[in-house]
Amino acid sequence: MASAPQPNLPLFYNDLMPINSQDHSTWKLKQLDSAPWLGNQHAVPLTVEEFPEAQRNYPIVFSSGDNPLPLALMGLNEGVNTFFGEDGRTNEDVYVPAYIRRYPFILAKLQQGSDEMSLCFDPTAGAVGDFEEGDAIFDSNNQPTDATKGVLEFCQRFEEAGMRTKNFIDEITKEGLLMEGEIAITQNDQPDKPFVYRGFQMINQEKLREVRGDKLRAWNQNGLISMIYAHLFSLNLMRSVFGRQVAQGKMPAQEIKATI
Secondary structure, eight states: OOOOOOSSOOTTOSOOEEOOTTTOTTOEEOOOSOOTTTTTOSEEEOOGGGHHHHTTTSOEEEESSSSOOEEEESOSSTTOOSSSOTTSOOOSOOOOOHHHHHTTEEEEESSTTOOOEEEEEOGGGSSEESOSSSEESBOTTSOBOHHHHHHHHHHHHHHHHHHHHHHHHHHHHHTTOEEEEEEEEEETTEEEEEEEEEEEEEEOHHHHHTSOHHHHHHHHHHTHHHHHHHHHHHGGGHHHHHHHHHHTTOSOSSOOEEEO
């Protein structure tokens, strides 16, 4: 069974294997009881259309660098997730980003220079295998089952959402709206020892006010402006997540200048 080419695997993925009827005719899909790969992740990628739901629970920021990516912050420090436990479970009614729900599946290109994408999975996740129980991947005629078609459709929708997210990023970067972010948070008992967080980008509200009226009208019509404000409103939750870290005993021992 050949693995897909994987010079740079995305977050969560340790390996990639394409699904095919020859190697996986008897294999099944099963629900995972836990997700330990999630418990120590403090930031998870988002698609732009998830902003309205995600902003109710998480601060939404953009990664630093030339190719910014929207992120839902589940913690403010590396390795800290205040919403999901070490086993990846949660008892809270919180939004679960599509990136998490997609794992261990993904659409990937098996050949360089080709636009064709194949449904792949991470074999280390333990969700796909030659199990006695679970949903069959292929039927008796070696055709994808409804379960497999459902997975494929979800992955296709995620890719389409990813393209819309790229268009969103292209628009705001073209207007120069992103700037390096910084937030300093102090605890009541140590007002002189702030926790300073950097290493993320956010919308520059001064630049936003300078955007031309015709551009703003277009953004209002296509929904882009509402996504910008979902991001801005969500930033108020930075202190809330900080408070969660304090309550859960997941804070560094002293003041810190951290990169998100």
